[in-house]
Amino acid sequence: MRADRLVAALLLLQGRGRVTAAALAAELEVSVATARRDLEALSAAGIPVYPQAGRGGGWQLLGGARTDLTGLTAPEARALFLLLGPASAAAPPARAALRKLVRALPGTFRAEAAAAADAVVVDRAGWGERARDRPELDVLLDAVVGRRVVEFGYAGRGAAPARRRAEPWGLVDKDGTWYLVAGTAAGRRTFRVDRITDVTGTGEVFERPAGLDLPGVWDEVVGEIERRRSLVTASVRAPARLVPVLRDRFGRHCAVGGGPDGDGWVALEVAAHTARSVAEQLAGFGGAVDVLDPAAVRAELAALGAELVAAHGG
Template structure:
């Protein structure tokens, strides 16, 4: 039984107050028998859905019971379908769920929700390239997350050594085209780059998932910690104001303007070590002045000495 269909049934019941199995079947494009089974299943699960026999009867939510999704206002409905629209263009299952949920919305919200769902088309393929499908490995891991099954991973770390471990998969994150798996292991919670997974065997063993686990919150923690490690060392630099956009493109969020005066900008840049900062600034030559710390100035001097030793006295090519 599809969860998206059951959500649509609940939304229809709340939006209309009462529906017949025949109306439900027509709206959701399912058989009459399936509509009845869905309604009976909701009732058996403890949701206050009850039939009312006779003319004018049907099924209704007793006492005006509400579901979390059914409390959407107009703005929230548009935001939800803006989010689902691009995903729905790539996933047939989401397209089906989207269509059913739109039909279940109150009539006053439906037109705007449909417009929001169609406002964006996601086309990840470059010109002349085939469409990019969700990688098979990601699909397999997603299935393990949904079914709550342990996965045996063969994972290649930064040191190029492949190790095997049994993990409890908690969720998947797509970070600008790079997929990450968040999972619990015997050594604690870990984040795995999916492109470093040599193999992933989904087992029949049930996986543990903390009741309070929140994937978005966990990913925010991972990002914060990663960015912290990438900015352990900072340097103060002086550059011409017109070059600030270029500096920002080099250091991203690790570039902070401290002061601006007479066309010169004092900024703080950061990386995981002094050498990394120096390597990124070396190509600027005299266009950038490192005020502090001395460790970055020393690294720049070392790079300059190496380049001088290699190229200063070389004869011109014939």
Template sequence: MRADRLVATLLLMQARGRVTAAELASELEISVATARRDLEALSTAGIPVYPERGRNGGWSLLGGSRTDLSGLTATEAQALFLLVGPAAAIAPDAKAALRKLVRALPETFRSDAEAAAEAVVIDPAGWGENDKARPVLVNDLQHAVVRRLKVQLVYGGRRGAAPTERLVSPLGLIDKDDVWYLIAGTDKGQRTFRVDRVLEATVTAEPAERPDDFDLSSAWAKVVEEMELNRSLLAATVRVQERHLWVMQDRLGRHCEVLGPPEDGWVRTRITAPTPLMIAQHLAGWGGSIEVLEPPSVQAELARLGAELVSRYDGRADTARSETVTGRGAGEKVS
């Protein structure tokens, strides 16, 4: 994990004061290019790491060859933990390294550093949505989480419903498959908000309320469990051509489960969604590359969708072929 390397890089620089990218690459068993990128990432994030040119150059911690990590400012400490905290949520070794690093910080910085490390969780398992840009509001919400400040949200309603205003205590952010979620405390209990539906977010000066036992990773696990239950109310057994399986898995994420080894170029899978129609809509575009074995309700929805398409477009294929032939020009022969 990159978080392990970043923390290890800082601890190595604390011990030596100055290192070259080549030395770092040798110590961490990575390429020189990767070591240089890690050093540049630390510097860009605001950590006091800077390059020195010349024969005896390298990368140093600001302040001398034996700078202690407690020399970080509060802002620099937050920058470090915001950088490595998300990966540490899914890497036990990185989490242990962060705990050690916290103990090296001055007491006055520890609260903010811990808050920064716990402000974001990255959940790499897909829900079938890709290529979503990071919302601009994420940085503002992340700031509010770290500073323990309430946020006034204007939240877009579903299916054309009017937006609502809510004053929330932000508890943490989750990046799941490039879709961002905010877990926050409200007057009706803990709620989860999609950040791309937040129309406005105003950070207030009012202190946020955060339960002493709150853990972002655990809270998100409960949210995922509930959402997966709602999204998996119905299952269909579907045969998929083996060469297309990876595409199906990429599109549907954990809602596409392989049931056994390939047989004659086909793979049996379990596809889940809340309703037969939703499963059929996922599968309709696959044509002859898939076969629904059960249940009959999904087969019926696919047949209905197919009949609708035939009814709307039947006959147009012949017209298109005729126009293509006509458009070849009078001088062309058609065999």
């Protein structure tokens, strides 16, 4: 698109000080005539871009004029490219944009920025899994940016698939799982993208809620979900060596009561959404973890033990 080329041309002028139409054409992979027209368009738009004829001439920004696009410090450039590098690995347009940004940076920043862009690889597939295609994610991202109402099929946990209609406010990547935060007729809702199918646009455009703070909204969503995941709390005792394992198992729903007692045991509180879920997560520790209360969790552990004996005791 021409707008992309004009921005790229302006970045190159800022980063290099002076460029010829031929050099710009080579960088942007267009004809020299097209590059010259782009430079003339920048000048006509009021940007102080002027040609200089003769040997060593070219186009330059008058008086060292600058834009906000690349007024970066070296640490800012490094941080930007550390962030952009993993994202660019997934999409050819992002890779192309990253290459153009590197070329447009001041020469002293380029080597470090390029190294930062290649410094991090993000592999979303778990061990033993194939890399997952997410065609719905691309469609939803376009709808978020374009403020377009969408309809899609959605199968909630334990519910039959249904057709949904939503105003997509934003997308969130939480530990490799994508979520859509959207407005619906019933208010704000959150959908797991891997349960979304057959996304279609309605042709309608919506207005994003004024002052919407997506990170703040997501914090509220996380708080609500974590509260639902910690409705039942159990008091347990475990050897100090198992405390890191229990913390890893229960995450934020594991609280350590203090240091080891005289026998090297530590008091903890762990939580999950049901007594059965607490018991299922503790059952694998056998007698190494002592559940003090509530009685419901102890009863579920006993029931699990009985089920295992019945199934495998022979």
